């Protein structure tokens with residue numbers, strides 16, 4: 001008997017999660033300290049955690065409950081919301097945090113853990129609910145899942161309780177490893193127990209794409225090939241790879257950002273209206289988008305996908321190393337820190353509409369946005385008095401930072417004549433003063449406790465996204481003729497990325513100018 005009940009999206013507003021123990025595997029790591037526990041602490045301050053909610057850290061590092069709590073406290077102070085640390089509240093919160101030293105490879109560690117969890121459960125009257133959070137690097141995942149299965153920690157403890165597992169991205173390194181991971185986790189957990197987290201989907205502005213489209217009469221009638229010229233999705237970061245050279249050099253921008261975050265965003269932008277606002281209806285519709293992606297053929301990869309790598313530069317007078325000079329990066333690396341691509345969604349709604357995705361590190365600013373470029377009016381009445389480009393309307397959905405929506409449209413410049421000027425209608429979430437925006441991790445952890453899987457990624461969606469990406473990876477690996485372009489850190493990537501957007505009046509939207517002193521590009 002499976003006690004998993006399907007919860008309605010938006011359940012957060014309606015009910016408090018049932019008591020549970022959240023077991024964090026890899027609890028000594030960065031994610032736990034930087035994201036998970038600061039998010040739990042915020043939920044605690046907002047009275048959104050259930051009574052006796054308990055955190056059990058499971059990790060190899062020589063810590064004890066006291067030192068674990070201390071390190072988490074530092075994490076909350078360093079990475080949590082600056083004004084929210086409160087010593088008195090922390091003292092209360094920390095009482096339900098425990099640490100167990102483990103050996104991931106030893107089945108006895110899991111049996112021991114099970115006994116300890118049962119004991120805490122009985123003492124605190126938790127009712128058997130378990131949330132297993134996999135905060136370990138991918139190489140550790142398969143072994144832990146296997147031992148969870150073998151020790152019985154994968155099972156619900158009773159007919160009325162639940163056990164759920166949260167898997168962190170990346171969901172595989174390529175199609176083959178993703179299939180293997182899904183096979184392993186599906187062997188021990190039912191799909192309803194599995195929550196694959198992509199924190200982009202926890203962002204308020206991403207969920208708002210669905211509300212903008214499906215709760216308003218004005219947008220959806222225009223949301224198709226008849227009125228939309230093209231769609232652009234940009235995710236830029238101003239930082240480089242920081243201290244993650246070892247990880248990044250084996251990953252690259254296509255795997256790190258496009259395969260997961262940006263394709264998930266695309267799913268929301270391009271999906272058909274679901275018939276019900278229910279987890280599987282919504283996820284069915286985004287899956288159909290991924291299944292409709294036109295496969296980029298081997299011979300088209302070079303023309304449709306462009307990769308780049310940042311080179312040393314000066315940003316605001318300060319020198320910045322190139323990617324190949326970064327720590328733990330191969331000096332001859334051909335790993336991309338930038339990708340721009342053009343592709344199509346082959347279905348009735350989007351037939352012929354090009355989609356453009358662009359992501360990169362060491363670009364001039366940190367921004368993620370979806371830009372819907374509408375077609376121009378059929379006749380340019382004011383053509384002689386204005387720039388042609390001014391007659392295009394744009395809807396910009398800003399995902400981060402400063403989440404919001406911007407509409408650009410032409411307006412008559414006051415005074416004589418008919419000069420057209422582009423003006424903005426701009427909404428910022430920060431203007432909603434009385435609304436407390438939860439961070440993506442707060443939202444997603446809470447959703448998982450409530451059994452709402454809407455914003456989590458199903459196995460079939462992961463596989464469909466990898467099927468789209470894999471031929472590009474293969475071609476890059478096999479065809480050494482395919483160039484990787486250098487771009488000076490602090491610029492908007494290789495200039496030749498502009499050639500991908502072919503229309504004579506179009507170019508990428510540049511939310512700010514190049515910051516590097518040298519704005520040229522070169523070929524590596």
Ligand SMILES: NC(=O)c1ccc[n+]([C@@H]2O[C@H](COP(=O)([O-])OP(=O)(O)OC[C@H]3O[C@@H](n4cnc5c(N)ncnc54)[C@H](OP(=O)(O)O)[C@@H]3O)[C@@H](O)[C@H]2O)c1
Pocket residue numbers: 025026027028029030031032034035058059060061104134135136137138139140141168169170
């Ligand atoms: N950090 C972030 O901000 C972030 C953001 C998004 C997603 N993620 C994802 O979250 C997961 C964890 O990230 P993280 O940054 O916390 O990683 P991490 O700090 O490198 O590792 C977390 C913990 O896992 C354990 N570990 C390390 N290597 C392992 C292995 N080979 N097998 C089993 N356990 C191992 C270590 O704990 P012990 O040695 O004590 O066992 C380590 O403290 C990754 O999948 C990552 O991609 C992280």
